[in-house]
Amino acid sequence: MAGVRALGSLSRLTTRRYNLTMFPGVTRRTFRVAACMMARTHVNYEIKGDVAVIRMNDPSARVNTLSVQMQREMTEVMDEVWGNSAVQSVVLISSKPGSFIAGADLNMIQACTTAEEVTLLSQEGQKMFEKIEKSPKPIVAAINGSCLGGGFEFAIACQYRIATKSKKTVLGCPEVMLGLLPGAGGTQRLPKMLGLPSAFDVVLTGRSIRPDKAKKMGLVHQLVDTLGPGLKSPEERTIEYLEEVAVEAARGLAKKQIPLTKEKGLMQKIQDYVMSYPFVRQQIYNTVQKKVMKQTKGLYPAPLKIIECVKAGLEQGPTAGYLAESQNFGKLAMTPESKALIGLYHGQVTCKKNRFGTPEKEVKALAVLGAGLMGAGIAQVSVDKGIHTILKDTTLEGLSRGEQQVYKGLNDKTKKKSITTFERDSFLSNLTGQLDYNGFNKADMVIEAVFEDLSIKHKVLKEVEAVIPPHCIFATNTSALPIKDIAAVSKRPEKVIGMHYFSPVDKMQLLEIITTDKTSKDTTASAVAVGLKQGKVIIVVGDGPGFYTTRCLAPMLAEAVRVLQEGVDPKKLDSLTTGFGFPVGAATLADEVGIDVAAHVAEDLGKAFGSRFGGGNIEFLKSMVDKGFKGRKSGKGCYIYQPGLKRRDVNTEALEILESYKLTPNAAISSDSDIQYRLVSRFVNEAVLCLQEGILANPVEGDIGAVFGLGFPPCLGGPFRFVDSFGADKLVEKMRKFEEVFGNQFTPCQLLLDHAKDPSKKFHK
């Protein structure tokens, strides 16, 4: 469905990059009690000559985190090492393959009830890292795997850093994506290490930095290659090798053979000189502040607080800086934005698991029908995961365009150096483009992405079922047609399932899987497994017109059309929606989705749900389509799109069409805020109704689907979290006001009313 391009920083938040322990606090606490009585379990050390090698390994988790236990043991070990006169230098390393320290223990922060408690946590971290920074014995951080958040702050407090070139090695401070800030000295040390502009870039974007880039930036001093097969497993030996190299470096540092301070380059000197003027720094603060405000519309407090902390440190000295950092960290942890983002993070982790178990047969051979935008996109995200994929189209031109799309998608990755040209070629070797059904007899799954028309889908299904083997799953990629209607002509409806991808497939993280009451559990498990392999965040929903995502979006778009008919300019409509936190404005969204698709879906869902889906006049959409204004793909929609031009002008011809459908706005409910709530409340009400009707399995999937598929404001955490934090009663109150004017389109659903009546009822605990 939706062509939501930019989802804000959150869309880049993936489990692989940002692992925080997900263990409920309870189990952790009981474990901790037991651990106190035992010897150290998380941190131990070995003295190799004059070098102490400190190894971290959290036995209860897949990744290391700076938990209370880890911090306590680390303090103990550090004291012992500092007190040992035989030790001249220290190496800090993780025994876990793939994780140095993935961050602070999120549960530790979530367990706090006041800002002061969180501030205290931050101050403890600051103190610990200050001691590390001032260590009389040089400490080498030997980094393999994720070095993020608190782990990253730990590493940059050390005197020297060596990282492996492993694909799993990433550095960065993603706290901002969780609505927080690096609260253990990150905002203070980074500006000094990297200079102001780079430091802001790292801290404000929260992006992951790969080892080679980190070396260039000066974040790490030395890189170590990953090793292949030897006398031990590659992972094990790589860690050993890293340790060997780090121990040598530590010795060199202790003997002053390796200098701690690097000679500054000319550019660096110039930059430092320029930065020494308060006026210049002030300009940078202002520029960054403006940029942040432009991108976040002021809806995200974390970036602003980060700027504040950096500023305090540089302008008023370290004491003020560290104080600002810890206090702001405390404040941010209590904001609804942070809670929403952390909720999304947890939800995303949940939606990266297959709750239907392991399928009986792994899908190794896939066939995609239709080489259009969607079909080619699905093929692209499959071939680069090693799935043999047939891409079938009916015309040579269509096939050629589709194959070119796959090639371009992969080739763009080589340009960004995320894959090599050789990898591109070997991925492409998994792709077979063809016009016939040759080889379908060996397919484990067929995903059809043909035109959204029931009779075409029926024809395709029958053709496919004639050639595929009995175990093969038939998945249909549709944004609105009920799966059971498509499955009606199937000889084996238990093998039919809906897989609703979002465009562009290689960028959008969400996959909505739709099961009918006949779909077997194994079919579902298999579809989820394929989706996960393709790197998707998955929600599994029940069947019905529009399923979940399209069904929520349709009433909002209907309302958007009405708003346009009431004479609101498309640009104004866009700024109202983005101002609420949507990454893409409603008018732009309609253009991205395609006006024809919107008209089609609106008509279908209108038939299915009746007047509740009314609002804007569908005839307006149809007139647009008649004129050829189908949105971005046709060059004209609400806006005019010119290739190569970033600037978009409002399509005046569309405004002329609007004239003939003009409505008179009701002044009582047409303020900017009212318009925003008219749009959002219809979205949210429909989402809650989906939960009430059982289309949705739980509110978590509802939130994830809305944010990752439709661009619901991440700072609000999704429609369900929004209801929780905004208050169901307040939302109902607003809806009742709109209901008076527009009728049942704004009638709150029963579940929402229940929540409004009983404030203790929450979707998220």
Place this chain on the structure above:
Amino acid sequence: MSLSLIRTVLLTAFSFCSAARSLSTSVHLQAQGNVSGVMLTCEKWKMPIPFSQYNSKSKKTLAKPGVKNIVLVDGVRTPFLQSGTTYADLMPHDLARAALQGLLNRTGLPKDAVDYIVYGTVIQEVKTSNVAREAALGAGFSDKTPAHTVTMACISSNQAMTTAVGLIAAGQCDAVVAGGVEFMSDVPIRHSRKMRKTMLSLNKAKTLGARLSLLGSIRLAHLSPELPAVAEFSTAETMGHSADRLAAAFGVSRLEQDEFALRSHTLAKKAQDGGMLSDVISFKVPGRDIVSKDNGIRPATMEQLAKLKPAFIKPHGTVTAANSSFLTDGASAVLIMSEEKALAMGYKPKAYLRDFVYVSQDPKDQLLLGPTYATPKVLEKSGLTLNDIDVFEFHEAFAGQIMANLKAMESDWFAQTYMGRKTKVGAPPMEKFNTWGGSLSLGHPFAATGCRLVTTVAHRLQKEGGQYGLVAACAAGGQGHAMVIEAYPQ
């Protein structure tokens, strides 16, 4: 061996040259009677056992019913010289010509008795892309003798020889000359792709205006040349870098590598001085002196070796210019015949060429492990065990690569985890291993090394009285080769 070794010298030219200079000083010192002192420094490496000890052995022959016996009649090579030295002004086919002519002289073979010529090369001179044919014509072979060129990185001449074996076994030929040449003193350096495109369009441009506009499109950046591939194409990793990682993966220390390199140079020096390297022919280089000796052998001291900085992985790598094979110019050639034909022509063959295998594995992490994979496979094919082999000749791309292979062959875990075998094959005993030096010291002209290995095995079997020899080599692309050679009854 490697295309990427180019980098060893291209990139470390300065440090390498200075190292070479200091090392060569020591060669002179040792040549004046200090050799025993050097040998003390590497006593860890067992020296060859006198060949008389092998004489008592008598094993079955590997002849198979219904399979033709194919023999190595003789093999020669030009002296292997560090690139950029005496051969610098030649062309590849000149070197190949010298080897072919040397073979004719050595064997007294009538030129028209050769049915076919197969020659290997790695870095192709674009003017002589079928270098086999150009060299054969230039060497005075009959113009009725067809010739083709093969390429398979460092095992190119192995491929040439096994192609010859195939032609004879299939009954298509009776006498085939195989060989290989590598000329690193001059390598093709191309214009950039954009420049080439412009130049090609220029050929087609008809009007002056079109030509001028094409000329006008040339930018300064287009003029920067394209050096020959210095890296594995599939992984973009240079071979030295991969060798360093391989050494680290198997925990091979810098010391072990330097010791092995020193062993290679020491043994090569001894073999050279002892007149063992009888496959080397003298070659009068036009405009220069007669060359009759390899010039890369330079035994140094461990201290001198220890001083060198890592060449590829800095600062903590272990592969240096001194424990890697160096860029070399050279050519080799062998005469391969069916046994009957050889006997009919009155030759006394030197050895039987028996079973051979080619293997390939992951070009990233197992680039240089060819010998580990090929050895057990070829032994199995021949029904032999490692203990049956009297003479081992492995290609020494890097000391670290040899040591890694030895460790891999000695590891049950590696055999089980990566090779799908129940047990390890075992590492060759050092007293039978490369006892006349190897690629590290003699030099490694990529496509000429294979024939040197086979000829050396034949010669060692004759000298030492053993019956079976084993050749194994790794090659770029993650490929490998091994061949079992049986001594011809004396």
